[in-house]
Amino acid sequence: xxxxxxxxxxxxxxxxxxxxxxxxxxxxxxxxxxxxxxxxxxxxxxxxxxxxxxxxxxxxxxxxxxxxxxxxxxxxxxxxxxxxxxxxxxxxx
Amino acid sequence: xxxxxxxxxxxxxxxxxxxxxxxxxxxxxxxxxxxxxxxxxxxxxxxxxxxxxxxxxxxxxxxxxxxxxxxxxxxxxxxxxxxxxxxxxxxxxxxxxxxxxxxxxxxxxxxxxxxxxxxxxxxxxxxxxxxxxxxxxxxxxxxxxxxxxxxxxxxxxxxxxxxxxxxxxxxxxxxxxxxxxx
Numbered sequence: 001x002x003x004x005x006x007x008x009x010x011x012x013x014x015x016x017x018x019x020x021x022x023x024x025x026x027x028x029x030x031x032x033x034x035x036x037x038x039x040x041x042x043x044x045x046x047x048x049x050x051x052x053x054x055x056x057x058x059x060x061x062x063x064x065x066x067x068x069x070x071x072x073x074x075x076x077x078x079x080x081x082x083x084x085x086x087x088x089x090x091x092x093x
Numbered sequence: 094x095x096x097x098x099x100x101x102x103x104x105x106x107x108x109x110x111x112x113x114x115x116x117x118x119x120x121x122x123x124x125x126x127x128x129x130x131x132x133x134x135x136x137x138x139x140x141x142x143x144x145x146x147x148x149x150x151x152x153x154x155x156x157x158x159x160x161x162x163x164x165x166x167x168x169x170x171x172x173x174x175x176x177x178x179x180x181x182x183x184x185x186x187x188x189x190x191x192x193x194x195x196x197x198x199x200x201x202x203x204x205x206x207x208x209x210x211x212x213x214x215x216x217x218x219x220x221x222x223x224x225x226x227x228x229x230x231x232x233x234x235x236x237x238x239x240x241x242x243x244x245x246x247x248x249x250x251x252x253x254x255x256x257x258x259x260x261x262x263x264x265x266x267x268x269x270x271x272x273x274x275x
């Protein structure tokens with residue numbers, strides 16, 4: 001499998017580390033709250049489009065959001081986490 | 094006070110020669126990590142231009158004589174050679190001179206030797222002179238730059254100099270053996 005790093009281009013899977021759903025990057029404000037509990041333990045389980053968080057560890061060290069379809073396994077898009085749209089799907093209310 | 098001996102990262106390890114390829118250590122040079130401060134990217138570019146360089150885009154480098162600046166990640170580059178003092182106030186500067194082992198692999202089989210270790214297409218038509226990439230040298234983090242038609246400049250963490258030389262030498266000898274078989 002290859003992933004497209006927005007900075008480096010197509011790279012081999014061995015260069016990346018998987019960090020689960022990209023909501024992991026949406027940290028709640030302030031100290032401990034229910035929102036933190038949700039961040040750590042609650043995930044959607046969609047059949048269809050979902051966004052994942054990957055780290056280009058053995059590469060340029062960029063954090064990357066990868067859109068993939070859990071039904072077809074197709075990867076539709078990758079973008080730098082720093083440049084993704086705010087309030088993505090799954091953001092805490 | 095302890096009397097310490099100053100040695101380079103690959104002291105006693107290089108050069109290695111096999112099949113017309115030479116793996117040698119690059120001479121010690123000042124290495125500064127340069128990361129533009131918020132809103133200072135243009136000014137930093139101008140300051141680098143005054144040094145005969147410029148801000149390198151992703152996967153690129155700028156060279157002027159012995160001075161070179163290599164892209165090294167998002168909003169980050171390595172300035173190798175010159176004193177980074179003129180960039181003060183424009184970028185976050187970190188001295189990394191002692192942190193890296195810098196080597197050059199040169200010779201007709203350089204691409205073939207690296208193909209055994211690096212998961213990148215390093216052919217000249219894809220990875221041209223002056224292009225840089227961050228990737229892996231087997232399990233090690235690698236910063237690679239094509240410095241000539243048959244030469245690559247490699248940077249690994251200083252602590253991994255021994256492993257890197259071992260891996261590269263093995264690959265060079267394997268390529269040399271295969272060439273000999275014909």
